[in-house]
Amino acid sequence: MAKKTDAREAAAPAAVRTAFTVAYGAHWLHGSTWGRTAAAVPRLVSLHGGGAATDHRRMDYLLQPLAAQGWAGSAFDFVGHGATGGSLLGSSLADRQAQAQAVADHLDLGAARPPLALIASSMGGHTACQLLDALRPRALVLFCPAAYTPVAEHQPFGPAFQQTLRTTTDFADALAWAALRRFRGRLLLVWGAQDVVIPPAVIQGYGQVATAARSVDVVQLPGAGHALHAWLQAQPVAALALQQRIAALLAAAEQD
Template structure:
């Protein structure tokens, strides 16, 4: 099945977001929304997964958050709350006749869970998901944000845990066994809170660091493993 990709700019009130839509065929709409993480991440990290999903018949929309990749803005002018608004703007590209699939990586995992309350996904697929305390969501990225993250137990009152406690779709968490960023307690709290989920699946990838996608495409057999996990979940 061929991959049809289209890049375009989507303008919000304050930013220009660069968006890529990957489709399996003409006259189809994406059902998957992919949200990348912080740091040097961008929408290109998901090239391999978006291509595979298109071959399976699933269209994907992904974009660079402001301050990343080909979008406008700066990291210091962004926040979790702003990223949520940007994701909701891009979500208007989704097929609205069916429940979407949300894929989130690291910070994007927190965002995907938070957005599940607005978008009602059938599947949440979270790669090394982070969780952020309530107070941090409106703090712009920079020293104050970092200081808030460093406070012991800062993520214990995360709104992501509240959101996932109401989620009734399928939940898949994929984390590297060698992840040096996400505390194990973050994952444990996600799993404990997801009591209403239709199914819960945890995959720990041996040898994988926090940067799962970069590791997957460079490690023999790892890319196929990641793709097979996602494919298996979407076929359920």
């Protein structure tokens, strides 16, 4: 017997993915926008982390349902990742900030028409914070965000950069934190209880420096490590709960 379709289920809007490219130096940055239509204007911008196997499609499990609820979102592959390709070596934190700004400009997002939220992971969390003053989002969702001292900002990715990370123990002058101290929107921090990549000082620091934020919420996921998105995609109940929490944050930010 065929399944009877509930009228509300049939009327529920779907989300469609539309690919885009943005010229950046010798590269083309490849990305996607999720929206109810192909012409939807993104209100969320997602920035992935620095893992070699990471790409922007890893956030589809969150961006797709949020878009179906009316919050269109975009994400892209940084140089050295996914469809953008190229070499990760030789890029830098500062270069990633410039790449993200190029995508924001392409999407016509900025202080005059700010995104509702930035959603970022690991190294992308640092980049998102660096963009707060330029893009002025009302909400910021950070998954296991990393922090870096100013000396690492322009160092090309490679052995010297890794050595700087290994020897850094004091993050008080982290550029991401300087920007986050000025942030007046809503902040949601998501950590894995078993994260052994991000130093405890960074985990504690992110929650402490957002002193001007309208609200600061922290979600700690028991059993999860640093690879939060892979863990969440294998835990649909936890993923749905987090998606609902992000949706509530976005709804509140819209009213601010």
